[in-house]
Amino acid sequence: MEDLLSYNQKFVEEKRYESYQAEKYPAKKLAILTCMDARLTTMLPAALGLSNGDAIIIKNAGALVHGETGGEMHSLLVAIYELGVTRVLVVGHTDCGVQGMTPEHIRRDMEKRIGKGQNWEEAQQLLNRMENALYGFQQVEQSVEDTVAFLRRHPFIPGDIELYGMVIDSVTGKLTPVCEEKGQEKRVQEGESVR
Numbered sequence: 001m002e003d004l005l006s007y008n009q010k011f012v013e014e015k016r017y018e019s020y021q022a023e024k025y026p027a028k029k030l031a032i033l034t035c036m037d038a039r040l041t042t043m044l045p046a047a048l049g050l051s052n053g054d055a056i057i058i059k060n061a062g063a064l065v066h067g068e069t070g071g072e073m074h075s076l077l078v079a080i081y082e083l084g085v086t087r088v089l090v091v092g093h094t095d096c097g098v099q100g101m102t103p104e105h106i107r108r109d110m111e112k113r114i115g116k117g118q119n120w121e122e123a124q125q126l127l128n129r130m131e132n133a134l135y136g137f138q139q140v141e142q143s144v145e146d147t148v149a150f151l152r153r154h155p156f157i158p159g160d161i162e163l164y165g166m167v168i169d170s171v172t173g174k175l176t177p178v179c180e181e182k183g184q185e186k187r188v189q190e191g192e193s194v195r
Helices: 002-013 016-020 040-048 071-081 103-114 120-129 140-153
Strands: 030-035 055-060 087-093 162-168 175-182
Touching: 002 016, 030 040, 030 071, 040 055, 040 087, 040 162, 055 071, 071 087, 087 140, 103 120, 140 162, 140 175
Parallel strands: 030 055, 030 087, 087 162
Antiparallel strands: 162 175
16 A cells, blocks of 8 residues: 555656546546456556546446446446436456356355354345345356346436447457447336346
């Protein structure tokens, strides 16, 4: 942490931030839902030719949407209704750590890390409530397609929002389009989740 703060002090003192200054409204009216994988931090914007301020980038494990009111939806709705986004791009990637993930696997890892101490019963109850959020996917292309279709059906995503899905190669940065949804009027059923 000291190294990070030391670097930051020089960054500010030397006014290196000036090359990153931008408006809060994304210049390309684009929001990207993608994975939190560290390999994509600079590769994805570079592979898309994006500069700071061009797009809103929302990241989570697997580029998934967990329910109609979760954090991903909150961010997308703010991007659309408050920040002028007109296009949403869902980007999954090859070699994703969420591929093949199951709640059982996470439970085993949690038990090893936190043990079965005094809070284990409470932790088990919380895990039961969030089990749907602990599923991964089997095929990244299908996961991206499912997420785009879910967004199209969501009652708060306007019909004029353009939705796209792509998969990026986490080594080369090559983008492969997998789906596109424009102007369809399907809707999410109450309580539905993409998983």
